[in-house]
Amino acid sequence: MLRTFRAAVYRDLLLAVRKPADVLSALVFFVIVVSLFPLGVGPEPELLKTIAPGIIWVAALLASMLSLPRLFASDHADGTLEQMLLSAAPLGAIVVAKTVAHWLVSGLPLVLMSPVLGLQYDLDPLSLLALAGTLLVGTPVLSFIGSIGAALTLGVRSAGVLLSLLVLPLYVPVLILGTGAVDMAGAGLGAQAHFLLMGALLVVSAAFAPWAAASALRISSE
Amino acid sequence: MHNAGCHDFTDWIMLEAADLACVRGERALFSGLAFAAAQGTLLRVAGANGSGKTSLLRIVCGLTLPDHGEVRWQGADVRALREEYWKELVYIGHLNAIKDDLTGVENLEIGAALGGRPITRDAALTALERFGIAHCALLPARVLSQGQRRRVALARLALDATCALWVLDEPFTALDAAAVELMQSLIARQLARGGTVVLTTHQEVAIAAALEQRIDLGAAGPAC
Numbered sequence: 001m002l003r004t005f006r007a008a009v010y011r012d013l014l015l016a017v018r019k020p021a022d023v024l025s026a027l028v029f030f031v032i033v034v035s036l037f038p039l040g041v042g043p044e045p046e047l048l049k050t051i052a053p054g055i056i057w058v059a060a061l062l063a064s065m066l067s068l069p070r071l072f073a074s075d076h077a078d079g080t081l082e083q084m085l086l087s088a089a090p091l092g093a094i095v096v097a098k099t100v101a102h103w104l105v106s107g108l109p110l111v112l113m114s115p116v117l118g119l120q121y122d123l124d125p126l127s128l129l130a131l132a133g134t135l136l137v138g139t140p141v142l143s144f145i146g147s148i149g150a151a152l153t154l155g156v157r158s159a160g161v162l163l164s165l166l167v168l169p170l171y172v173p174v175l176i177l178g179t180g181a182v183d184m185a186g187a188g189l190g191a192q193a194h195f196l197l198m199g200a201l202l203v204v205s206a207a208f209a210p211w212a213a214a215s216a217l218r219i220s221s222e
Numbered sequence: 223m224h225n226a227g228c229h230d231f232t233d234w235i236m237l238e239a240a241d242l243a244c245v246r247g248e249r250a251l252f253s254g255l256a257f258a259a260a261q262g263t264l265l266r267v268a269g270a271n272g273s274g275k276t277s278l279l280r281i282v283c284g285l286t287l288p289d290h291g292e293v294r295w296q297g298a299d300v301r302a303l304r305e306e307y308w309k310e311l312v313y314i315g316h317l318n319a320i321k322d323d324l325t326g327v328e329n330l331e332i333g334a335a336l337g338g339r340p341i342t343r344d345a346a347l348t349a350l351e352r353f354g355i356a357h358c359a360l361l362p363a364r365v366l367s368q369g370q371r372r373r374v375a376l377a378r379l380a381l382d383a384t385c386a387l388w389v390l391d392e393p394f395t396a397l398d399a400a401a402v403e404l405m406q407s408l409i410a411r412q413l414a415r416g417g418t419v420v421l422t423t424h425q426e427v428a429i430a431a432a433l434e435q436r437i438d439l440g441a442a443g444p445a446c
Contacts, residue, residue: 007335011324018323018362079317080333086283088309088338222286 004089008097009104016105022070027109030063034117045122052121053131053182060110060135061171064142067106068167069160071098071150072217085221091214099147099210107139123186130185134178137198144202144209145170151216174201234261236296236418237282237387243290244277251277252439253290261416264409264431266423269439275422276316278439279391282420283313295387309338310386314393318375322364326350326374329363334381341381349380353404372396379408388412390421402427 016023037055038048075081084094114135115128123131149167153159181194235258243253251274259265267275280286282293284300284307293300300307320329330346350359353373358366363374376393388409394402402425409419410430 001338003335003340004338007332007340011321011332011336014328015321015323078321079315079319080321080336082285082313082315082317083319083333084336085285086308086311086313087336088305089336090305094336 001089001093004087005093005097008094009101012098012101013104016101022067023105023109026063026067026106027113029066030059030110031113031117033059033062035120038120048121049123049186052118052123053127053179053186056114056117056121056131057135057138057175057178057182060114060139061142061168061175063110064106064139065146065164065167065171067102068146068150068163069153071102071147072154073150073159076154076221081217081221085218091217092210095147095151095210095213095217096206099143099213102147103140103143107135107143110139111135123182126188127182127186130182130191133195134181134191134198137195137202138174138178141174141198141201141205142171144205145174147213148209148216151213152220154217154220156220174198177201234296235259236261236263237265237293237420239282239291239293241291242278242281242288242293244274244281244286245289246274246277255291255437257435257437259418259420259435260433261418262413262431263418263433263435264413264429265418265420266434266436267420267439268422268436273439275439276391278437279313279315279389279420279422283311283389284308285313305338311389312378312385312387313389313391314375314378315391316395318371320363320371320374323362325360325362326355326366326377327359329374330377330381333378339381345381346377349377350374352380353377353401369396369398369401373401376401376405379405379412386417388417388419388421390419392422392424394423394425394427406430 034056037051041047041051072081075084085091087094111132114132118128118131146167149163152166153163156162177194177198181191181198184191184194238258240256242255244251257265267278269275277286281288284293284304287301295303295307295310319333324332327343327346327350330349331341331343334341347356347359350356353376355370355373358370363371366374372395379388393405397405406427406429412419413431
């Protein structure tokens with residue numbers, strides 16, 4: 001099972017490296033959206049500081065959603081998904097591996113880029129740290145929850161729209177906790193409670209989402 | 223499980239189906255379909271386009287639920303066996319399950335690991351060599367021709383030599399005469415070993431088989 005897991009992660013990373021445009025599009029989208037806001041609302045440091053966590057988090061939600069349809073769709077199109085469904089290894093393990101690879105490719109770059117983007121909003125170092133920290137804990141949750149939506153909308157026409165309708169409401173708790181933690185850190189208060197709750201969300205979604213996504217895959221590929 | 227100690231495999235019913243029915247949309251593709259295949263049986267599924275051959279194969283694999291009836295492997299429902307059954311199964315559908323951005327050998331190696339049957343790179347290369355495509359083993363699959371891609375997909379059969387059940391959907395399409403001949407010998411060897419092969423084909427390809435059954439799904443299913 002571990003070998004299957006490793007092979008699945010390796011495969012998806014290899015495919016991402018061979019086709020970097022797919023990977024970069026989410027990151028470029030994130031950078032551009034976040035950079036457009038200061039241009040739009042004007043250079044008032046206090047205002048920018050207030051809206052920064054919300055904007056960066058919403059942009060991260062949208063960017064991670066942008067890459068979700070690709071999670072299973074290309075495997076579905078070329079028949080490799082069928083083979084995964086018929087694997088002697090548990091399908092759940094393959095789904096976890098694909099989700100982890102998806103996060104490494106489309107979530108982790110956002111985390112690494114966020115402190116740089118936060119500078120545009122004049123965030124203090126502690127807030128920048130909190131921002132990167134919340135994204136580090138929060139973006140995997142987005143990938144796990146998103147994997148259920150991606151599996152359910154497989155092969156459906158206009159899957160992208162349906163996917164966002166399904167998944168965005170489920171992202172709300174992560175968004176609230178993430179922005180809340182950055183606000184707390186900026187105000188000099190402890191953000192520990194927010195981090196703990198996000199950690200709990202991560203554990204719960206990592207435990208249950210792959211199982212749900214695996215069942216959804218079996219249903220949608222019938 | 224059952225291990226036939228002698229050469230007479232015929233006692234062991236490996237794959238059987240009881241009262242299968244499949245409905246697609248408003249059309250009943252087939253109903254009341256039943257068969258029992260002993261070890262070493264070649265099961266040919268024939269029928270016109272749209273008569274439900276691929277649907278039947280997907281039901282046999284456990285990918286699709288039949289609308290009625292069940293498929294049993296060594297006496298147990300395949301939907302209950304799941305991974306236990308899939309461990310014994312090689313399915314090659316009409317999609318090749320080849321990633322365009324991976325090379326032939328990567329496709330084979332990673333595909334095997336994902337299937338839960340890891341192989342070494344040497345084994346993958348040997349299998350590709352048997353199918354006469356060793357020279358393009360290191361090329362990305364996108365530059366291969368249709369026939370070459372089919373050969374990469376079928377090279378799994380040269381690997382998965384220990385699997386008891388092969389389910390092949392139109393294995394001979396896009397293949398040239400030499401490759402068809404190789405497939406014939408691989409299938410014959412699998413049957414001689416006591417494996418079971420289920421295949422659909424429009425070409426009448428002769429395969430040496432001690433036991434052969436034919437399921438005729440007839441013309442395109444009647445409207446209902």
